[in-house]
Amino acid sequence: MTARLLGLAFASADALVEIDAKGSVAFALGAGPATGQDVAALWTGKPLANFLHEGGATVVQALLATKPGARSPATQILIAAGPDRVRRASLRAFILPQLAPAISCSISYEGPAIAVADIETPPLVEAEGFLIDAARVIEGNPGLSLAFLDVRGLEDLAGDVAERMHRRIEATLQSAAAQGSTAAQITPQRFAVLRPSGDTRDLAAEIVEAGRAEGVAIGAEAFSSNVPQGSDTLCVLRAMRYAIEGCLKDGGLANPQIAFSDSLKRTFRDAEAFRSVVKSREFQVHYQPIVHLASRSVHHFEALARFSSNNGPADAIRMAEELDLIESFDLAVAEKVLKRMRAPGAGLLKMAVNVSGASLGDDSYVENLLRMTAGAPAERKRLIVEVTETSALADIEAANRRLASLREAGIKVCIDDFGAGATSYDYLRKLTVDAVKIDGSLVRDIEKDELTRNMLRSTVELCRSMKLETIAEMIETEGVATELKALGVEYGQGWLFGRAEAEPRTQLASAAPVRRRGAVEAWG
Numbered sequence: 001m002t003a004r005l006l007g008l009a010f011a012s013a014d015a016l017v018e019i020d021a022k023g024s025v026a027f028a029l030g031a032g033p034a035t036g037q038d039v040a041a042l043w044t045g046k047p048l049a050n051f052l053h054e055g056g057a058t059v060v061q062a063l064l065a066t067k068p069g070a071r072s073p074a075t076q077i078l079i080a081a082g083p084d085r086v087r088r089a090s091l092r093a094f095i096l097p098q099l100a101p102a103i104s105c106s107i108s109y110e111g112p113a114i115a116v117a118d119i120e121t122p123p124l125v126e127a128e129g130f131l132i133d134a135a136r137v138i139e140g141n142p143g144l145s146l147a148f149l150d151v152r153g154l155e156d157l158a159g160d161v162a163e164r165m166h167r168r169i170e171a172t173l174q175s176a177a178a179q180g181s182t183a184a185q186i187t188p189q190r191f192a193v194l195r196p197s198g199d200t201r202d203l204a205a206e207i208v209e210a211g212r213a214e215g216v217a218i219g220a221e222a223f224s225s226n227v228p229q230g231s232d233t234l235c236v237l238r239a240m241r242y243a244i245e246g247c248l249k250d251g252g253l254a255n256p257q258i259a260f261s262d263s264l265k266r267t268f269r270d271a272e273a274f275r276s277v278v279k280s281r282e283f284q285v286h287y288q289p290i291v292h293l294a295s296r297s298v299h300h301f302e303a304l305a306r307f308s309s310n311n312g313p314a315d316a317i318r319m320a321e322e323l324d325l326i327e328s329f330d331l332a333v334a335e336k337v338l339k340r341m342r343a344p345g346a347g348l349l350k351m352a353v354n355v356s357g358a359s360l361g362d363d364s365y366v367e368n369l370l371r372m373t374a375g376a377p378a379e380r381k382r383l384i385v386e387v388t389e390t391s392a393l394a395d396i397e398a399a400n401r402r403l404a405s406l407r408e409a410g411i412k413v414c415i416d417d418f419g420a421g422a423t424s425y426d427y428l429r430k431l432t433v434d435a436v437k438i439d440g441s442l443v444r445d446i447e448k449d450e451l452t453r454n455m456l457r458s459t460v461e462l463c464r465s466m467k468l469e470t471i472a473e474m475i476e477t478e479g480v481a482t483e484l485k486a487l488g489v490e491y492g493q494g495w496l497f498g499r500a501e502a503e504p505r506t507q508l509a510s511a512a513p514v515r516r517r518g519a520v521e522a523w524g
Contacts, residue, residue, distance in 0.1 A: 013030070013092075013106035013107055013108045014030055014031050014089075014107060014108055014109050015028065015029065015030030015031055015032070015039045015106070015107040016028070016029045016030055016104060016105070016106055016107070017029075017039065017043060017048065017104070017105050017107065018102040018103065018104050018105070019048050019060070019063065019064070019102070019103050019105065020102060021064070021101070022047075023047055023048055023049060023060040023061075023063070023064060024045065024046060024047050024048070025043040025044050025045065025046055025047075025048050026044075026102060027040075027044065027102075028040040028042075028043045028044050030107075031109075032081075033051075033079045033080065033081035033086075033087040033089070033109060033113065034081040034082050034085070034087070034113055047060070048060050048063075048105070050080075051079055051080050052077055052078065052079060052080070053077075053078035053079065053080055053086045053116070059075060059077060059091070059201075061200070061201070063091075063093045063103055063105060064103065075090070075091045075092070075196075075199075076088065076089075076090060076091075076175065076177075077089050077090075077091050077175075079107070079109075081113035082113065084115060084116045084117070085113045085114065085115055085116065086113065086114060086116055087109055087110075087111070087112070087113040087114070088109070088110040088111055088114075089107050089108060089109045089110055090107070090108045090110060091105055091106070091107050091108075092105070092106050093105050094106070123170065124169075124170055124173070124182070124183050124184055124185040124191070125182055125183070125184050125185075126184060126185070127184055127186055127192075127241075127244045127245070129182070129184065130182065130183070130184035130192060130194075130244070131237055131240060131241060131244070133181045133182045133194070134146075134181060134194050134236075134237060134240060135233065135237055136181075137178050137181040137194055138194075138227060138233050138236055138237070141178065143196055143197050143198060144178055144194055144195070144196060144197055144226070144227045145194075145195055145196075145197040145224040145225060145226045145227060146192065146193075146194055146224060146225055146227060146240060146243070146257075147176075147192065147193050147194075147195050147203065147222060147223070147224035148186075148190060148191070148192050148222070148223055148224070148247075148256045148257060149169075149173070149190070149191040149192070149193070149203055149204065149207065149220060149221070149222045150189055150190050150191075150220065150221045150222075151169065151189055151190075151191070151207055151218060151219070151220045152189065152218060152219035152220070152221075153211070153216070153217065153218035153219060154166075154188065154189055154218065155188060155189070157216060161214055161215075161216060164214055165210070165211065165214055165216065165218070168207070168210040168213075168214070169191065169207060169210070170183070172203060172206050172207060172210065173191055173193045173203070176193055176195045176199060176201055176203055177193050177194060177195060178194050178195055178196050181193075181194045184244075186244055186247045187247055190247055190256075192244065192247075194227075195224070197224075197226050197227075202222070203220070203222045204220035204221050204222040205220075207220040208220050223255075223256075223257045224257060225257040225258075225261045235267045235268055235271055235323060237322075238263075238267050238319070238322045238323060239263040239266075239267045241322075242259065242263040242267075243256045243257075243259045243263055244256075246259050267319075267323075270319060271319070271323050271325065274316060274319065274320060274323075274325055274329075275325065277307065278325070278328050278329050278332050281332060281335075281336065283305055283306065283307050283332075284305070284306040284307075284502065285303050285304065285305055285306070285333060285336045285337060285340070286303075286304050286306050286500035286501055286502055287301040287302070287303055287304070287340075287351070287500060287501060287502075287503065287504040287505075288301060288302050288304060288493060288498065288499065288500035288501075289301055289493070289497050289498045289504070289505065289506070289508065290302060290352070290471060290491050290492070290493040290497075291491065291492055291493075291497045291508065292490065292491055293481060293484060293485040293489060293490060293491060293492045294485065294490075296497075296508065298506045298508065299350070299491055300349075300350035300351060300352055300382075300384065301349065301350070301351055301352065301504045302351075302352045302354075302386070302493065302500075303333060303336075303337045303351050303352065303353050303354075304354075304500045305329075305333050306500075317329075317356070320356075321356055321358045324358070326356045326358050326359055327356075327358070327359040327364060327365050330353070330354070330355050330356060330359045330365060331359075331365065331368050331369065331372075333353055333354070334353050334369055334372065335372060337351045337353050337383075338372060338373065338379065338383075340504075341379060341382060341383075342376070342379075348382060349382065349504055350382040350383070350384070351382065351383060351384070352383075352384040352385070352386050352414065353383070353384075353385060353386065354385075354386045354388050354416065355385050355386065355387055355388065356388055357387065357388065357393040357399070360387070360393060360398075360399040360402055360403070361393075361395070361399075363402060365402075366402045366403075366405050366406060369385075369406065369411075370405065370406070370409055373409070373411075377409070377410065380409050380410035380411045381410045381411075383411045383412070384411065384412040384413070384414055384434070384435070385403070385406055385411055385412070385413050385414070386414045386415075386416040386437060387399075387403070387413065387414070387415055387416055387427070387431070387433075388416045388417060393423075393427075396426065396427070396430045396431065397430065399431070400430060400431050400432060403431060403432070403433070404432060407432070407434070412434040412435065413431070413432075413433040413434055413435075414433060414434060414435040414436065414437055414471070415427050415428060415431065415433055415435070415436050415437065416437045417437065417439045418436045418437060418438050418439055418459070419438055419439045419441070419442045419455070419459065420439035420441055420442075428462075428466075433468065434468065434469060435468055435469040435470070435471060436459070436463050436468050436469070436470055436471070437470075437471040437472075437473055437493075438456065438459060438470065438471065438472045438473065438489070439473065439474075440472075440473045440474025440494075441474075442455065442456060443456075443472045443473060443474050443475060443480060443484070443494075444474055444476070444480070446480055446483045446484065447477075447479050447480060447483055453483070453487070456484075456487055456489075457487050457488075460487050460488045460489055461488075464488065469490055469491065470488070470489045470490050470491065471489070471490070471491040471492070471493060472484050472489045472491070472492050472493070472494075473492075473493045473494060474493075474494050475492045475493065475494030475495075475496045475497065476494050476495050476496050477496060478496065480494075480496075481496060
């Protein structure tokens with residue numbers, strides 16, 4: 001009895017029951033699910049499954065698999081609390097050495113008893129909601145696995161049968177989900193759930209049995225991949241995203257559990273390599289000229305990171321944003337650019353550096369950039385920060401306050417990729433900036449698409465009314481440059497004027513200038 005009382009206290013539970021090898025309650029101690037009930041008098045000598053609402057036999061089967069020295073993850077259950085009433089509870093299984101091989105189960109009640117008719121199964125979520133839940137659950141919770149469930153034959157069901165079958169799948173997956181998480185429907189036939197890795201329930205068999213209960217023949221297959229303990233949560237989520245998105249492409253992945261495992265390994269490897277490259281500064285910065293369209297003189301340069309001689313950093317940037325590595329990279333690029341600006345013979349070169357929206361999520365980026373330029377305030381007037389849309393600003397008002405600090409110090413701010421994403425006009429409305437860079441996807445169609453030309457005209461007029469400078473990127477032909485100039489765009493960037501090179505080139509090799517080549521204008 002002393003061991004049992006200690007076990008009850010250790011578990012901080014409302015009730016403690018012991019089950020034998022057949023799943024019957026050999027001993028019980030504590031409160032029952034309804035007020036005034038004694039769990040010992042209520043359950044002793046009877047199968048535990050009799051008192052669990054839906055899936056009781058499966059839950060007990062999982063409990064019987066508990067190994068000595070192990071403590072099972074919490075399982076969410078519904079316990080009968082009287083005629084047509086149930087009570088939510090959390091159940092854990094463990095084996096007390098003094099009482100082995102009996103399996104002890106701690107039960108903690110959650111909330112009051114409710115009518116069976118009032119039970120609400122949380123709906124299945126979409127992929128994005130599932131990843132949000134997973135982010136919350138993975139952190140600090142070892143022993144999880146990502147499980148996929150394929151159900152065949154659902155597409156042949158209709159009406160009430162289809163609805164009831166779907167509810168049964170929801171209930172099964174939600175009951176298997178790790179505490180605090182939920183389940184998702186990825187495709188019409190594929191589902192995903194984050195569950196305790198020690199859970200031995202056969203979800204596929206349960207779904208097939210549920211189909212028989214509804215009088216329909218369906219097939220099911222479940223497979224899972226463990227989430228490694230001690231893993232970087234963001235790396236795990238990126239791997240999950242890869243596997244889930246793969247399920248949505250062209251009929252889906254045949255083996256998403258393999259995709260998840262492979263993606264997880266690759267993500268860890270890539271993340272560590274990226275950290276190493278940033279820390280050692282083993283990347284290059286190339287400089288692409290941005291010219292005044294009227295004079296064809298170089299106005300400033302955009303600094304573009306290069307991880308190899310041939311490839312841009314788009315994939316690495318997306319990974320860094322997802323894994324929360326982007327701020328250190330943005331600052332490393334700025335550091336290299338400032339070093340180049342201070343090099344002998346640099347003159348009054350002006351540079352634009354990119355900053356991800358993710359880097360503006362707190363004060364750190366702005367504080368570090370201002371600290372890096374504190375010794376030479378004049379340099380700030382030769383610097384422009386381009387806010388990219390690759391990662392949306394989580395708090396746009398806070399980001400605006402941070403950008404205001406840069407502008408007050410003399411650093412100009414530009415909205416990059418304007419027109420490429422849904423947030424462009426929101427940025428323009430809520431951020432106080434100096435310039436707008438028009439995305440190349442609009443620029444390249446200006447000669448052949450009247451609608452695009454009208455959109456650009458409206459954008460330029462709007463920017464002019466707000467006293468904002470305009471820059472167009474991806475200019476590759478004289479015809480496009482002429483059209484943009486006629487619309488009132490002030491500055492241009494693209495292969496017509498020069499590609500990104502390891503050294504800033506102020507002498508352009510493009511068409512004849514109106515003014516002296518090589519002139520580097522003031523910001524104006």
